[in-house]
Amino acid sequence: MAWANEISSCIALGLLQGILGTALFLTLRILNFTDLTCEGSFVFGACVSSMLLGRGYGVCVSVATAFAAGGVAGLCTGVLNIVFKVKDILAGILVAFMLYSINLRIMGVPNITLPENVAIGGVYLFGFGIVCILGYLLTTDWGLAFRSVGQNQALAKTTGVSVKKMTFIGLALSNALIGLSGSLFSINQGFCDIGSGTGLLIVGLASVIIGEKVLPFRSFYLKILGCFFGSVLYRFFICLALNLDSSQLKPSDVNIVTGLLILAFMSSKITFRRRLTCPSS
Amino acid sequence: MSLQLNNVSMQFNERKILDGLNLSVAEGEFVVIVGENGAGKSTLFNLIAGLEKPTAGQIVRNFSKITRVMQDPKAGTLENMTIKENLAFAYKRASRRGWLPCISKARLSLFREKLTLLNMKLENRLNDLVENLSGGQRQALAFAMAILVDYDMILLDEVTAALNPESAQNLMELINKTVRDNKKTCLMITHNPDHKKYGDRVLTLENGRLLSA
Numbered sequence: 001m002a003w004a005n006e007i008s009s010c011i012a013l014g015l016l017q018g019i020l021g022t023a024l025f026l027t028l029r030i031l032n033f034t035d036l037t038c039e040g041s042f043v044f045g046a047c048v049s050s051m052l053l054g055r056g057y058g059v060c061v062s063v064a065t066a067f068a069a070g071g072v073a074g075l076c077t078g079v080l081n082i083v084f085k086v087k088d089i090l091a092g093i094l095v096a097f098m099l100y101s102i103n104l105r106i107m108g109v110p111n112i113t114l115p116e117n118v119a120i121g122g123v124y125l126f127g128f129g130i131v132c133i134l135g136y137l138l139t140t141d142w143g144l145a146f147r148s149v150g151q152n153q154a155l156a157k158t159t160g161v162s163v164k165k166m167t168f169i170g171l172a173l174s175n176a177l178i179g180l181s182g183s184l185f186s187i188n189q190g191f192c193d194i195g196s197g198t199g200l201l202i203v204g205l206a207s208v209i210i211g212e213k214v215l216p217f218r219s220f221y222l223k224i225l226g227c228f229f230g231s232v233l234y235r236f237f238i239c240l241a242l243n244l245d246s247s248q249l250k251p252s253d254v255n256i257v258t259g260l261l262i263l264a265f266m267s268s269k270i271t272f273r274r275r276l277t278c279p280s281s
Numbered sequence: 282m283s284l285q286l287n288n289v290s291m292q293f294n295e296r297k298i299l300d301g302l303n304l305s306v307a308e309g310e311f312v313v314i315v316g317e318n319g320a321g322k323s324t325l326f327n328l329i330a331g332l333e334k335p336t337a338g339q340i341v342r343n344f345s346k347i348t349r350v351m352q353d354p355k356a357g358t359l360e361n362m363t364i365k366e367n368l369a370f371a372y373k374r375a376s377r378r379g380w381l382p383c384i385s386k387a388r389l390s391l392f393r394e395k396l397t398l399l400n401m402k403l404e405n406r407l408n409d410l411v412e413n414l415s416g417g418q419r420q421a422l423a424f425a426m427a428i429l430v431d432y433d434m435i436l437l438d439e440v441t442a443a444l445n446p447e448s449a450q451n452l453m454e455l456i457n458k459t460v461r462d463n464k465k466t467c468l469m470i471t472h473n474p475d476h477k478k479y480g481d482r483v484l485t486l487e488n489g490r491l492l493s494a
Contacts, residue, residue: 141378144362144370151359158332158349160375218363 010239014232015127016184020200021207021227022130023177029208030138031170032150033081034089038178038204039197040096040103041073045179047106050192053114063183070179073099074171081171082164096197103194111193114186127228130177135221143220146170199255206262207231213265237261283308283434283466284329289338290489291324298324300489301338308343309464311457313471313480320486322470326436329468344433344466348374350423352439357423358411364422365407368392371426395425399455417448424452428459435460437469441476453479 020042027035045066052062073095080091104110137143148156149166156163186192211230215222241257242249249257284306291299298321306312316322327333328340330347351357359367369383369392389407396404399421403414411419420440427435437456441449457479460467469480477483484491 136382137380139382139384140380141369141373141383142380144366144383145373145378147362148359148370151361152356154351154356155359158330159371159373161378 006239006243007236010235011232012188013185014235015228016181016188017200017203017235018127018207018228018231019130019177019181019184020204021211021231022134022224023174023181024201024204025208025211025224025227026134026170026174026177028205030147030150031167031174033167033170034092035074035077035171035174036089036092036201037073037077037095037099037171037175038092039200040099041070041175041178042182042185042200043103043192043194043197044073044099045070045182046186046192046196047103047194048179049183050112050114050186051106053187054112059187063180063187066183067176067180070182071172071176073179074173074175075168077175078168078171082167100194107192107194110195111191113191116190131221131224131228134224135219138220199258202255202258202262203231203234206234206258206265209262209265210234213268234258234261283310283343284468285341285343286329287339287341289328289335289340291321291328291333292336297489299328299335302490304484304491306466306468308466311460311467311469311479311481313469313477313483314486314491315471315477315483316486321489322486323438325486326438326468326470329434330436346375346430346432347434347436348427348432349436349438350420350427350440352442354416354419354423354443357426358419360412360419361410363408363410364396364403364414365389365392367411367422367426368395368429371429374430391429395429396422398459399425400451415448417444417452420444420448421452421455424456424459432465434466434468437467437471439470439472441471441473449473450475 020038024035024038027033048069049062049066052065053059077091077095080086080094081088086094138147145156145161146166146169148159148161149163149170153163156166182197186196207227207230209230210233211223211226211228213230214233215226215229217223217226238254238257238261241247242251242254284304286302286304289299289302290297302325314322314325324333326349328335329342330349331342359370362370365384369388372388372391392407393404396407401418401421403418403422403425411422414422420443424440440456441452444452453476456467459465469476471477482493484493
């Protein structure tokens with residue numbers, strides 16, 4: 001019974017963090033923008049929704065506001081990068097750094113407990129909606145232009161694509177999804193903590209890498225699904241490692257387990273990509 | 282005249298790249314431009330394409346649609362996309378990109394038709410990633426992308442520089458045939474003396490001015 005609970009917990013957390021993985025897939029893989037805002041925007045989303053829930057607002061309003069708040073954080077990174085010409089990595093770090101103070105201002109205290117009985121069952125349907133909408137968007141004419149920005153900015157510019165606009169949209173959308181993920185995560189856990197964003201970049205990265213290895217297909221629907229699948233699988237691996245009596249691992253060993261897991265997947269040859277992309281003729 | 286440059290100058294910091302340059306290109310004319318490295322040939326193309334503004338002088342463009350093929354085959358294509366996605370990307374050049382799927386039956390048949398002109402059997406490899414193509418095939422694809430939608434003038438910036446002699450020759454024959462058959466205006470920069478023969482006129486860019494070769 002304890003294992004059944006662990007499994008359901010892994011799936012729930014995995015799906016919630018799959019949204020984070022999808023967001024990182026958008027910036028790191030599609031837009032080719034090393035956005036480190038995520039650790040700030042995740043907590044920003046969690047703080048905003050927690051405060052609204054604490055003040056009696058409904059889940060939908062709280063989650064939607066967290067989504068918008070994350071988007072604003074992404075836009076700030078975009079402004080630093082595009083308007084003030086700050087390098088992508090530094091722009092993200094700066095925004096995440098500043099968000100720490102803003103998050104503390106919002107909450108007033110380092111952590112707060114959320115009201116009980118907040119149902120987020122609809123989140124799974126929402127996750128499915130994200131896969132469908134993003135998967136479709138990336139295969140449209142607009143999606144091609146968006147993808148071109150990450151691959152060849154010079155060509156994108158000469159073909160009439162606004163690189164700046166696309167970068168803004170990508171960062172806003174990605175961080176909005178991260179804010180949403182943070183919001184749902186805090187609701188699921190029943191509390192919001194100022195330090196809950198620490199190490200999340202690695203968790204998101206693990207989701208993307210595991211997803212790409214396990215579902216190495218070209219379809220964007222499957223790539224995004226892979227982020228969710230990778231996230232759930234990552235949770236399973238961590239849970240398995242920490243719960244196996246023979247492993248002698250403690251919860252504090254989660255970082256080294258995560259790091260080794262990412263390295264193992266990155267160096268593994270379990271990919272069918274080459275076979276799938278070979279010339280047919 | 283399709284294009285006219287009157288006393289055009291271009292200066293970067295203290296360095297004058299173009300100095301009172303004059304050029305007239307008639308509609309349907311094929312002009313070859315040669316010159317040393319750093320002579321300002323690519324800058325001249327950037328000015329003609331409207332990507333940069335001259336520091337002095339006037340550029341009169343009597344055409345609306347211009348297209349360009351770059352020197353590096355990688356620069357003209359999106360290597361992590363398939364051939365059909367590259368063509369779909371080029372298909373919407375300078376026009377509004379909507380929310381409809383980028384690949385449709387009508388578009389696929391147009392792509393096949395254009396790729397058949399290349400004579401490289403790429404029309405059977407629409408689902409292949411561009412990263413799997415050779416340099417020559419990539420440059421040919423870049424050319425197909427450039428001519429996919431209607432254009433008035435094409436700028437070719439050392440398009441054969443990265444190709445082996447055989448691929449370069451094939452691509453030049455293809456370009457020459459396509460441009461002549463469709464009576465399009467073409468400006469080509471080249472370092473290859475064998476390719477001067479394709480032009481109606483050959484001009485040398487020297488000391489910031491164009492001289493007849």
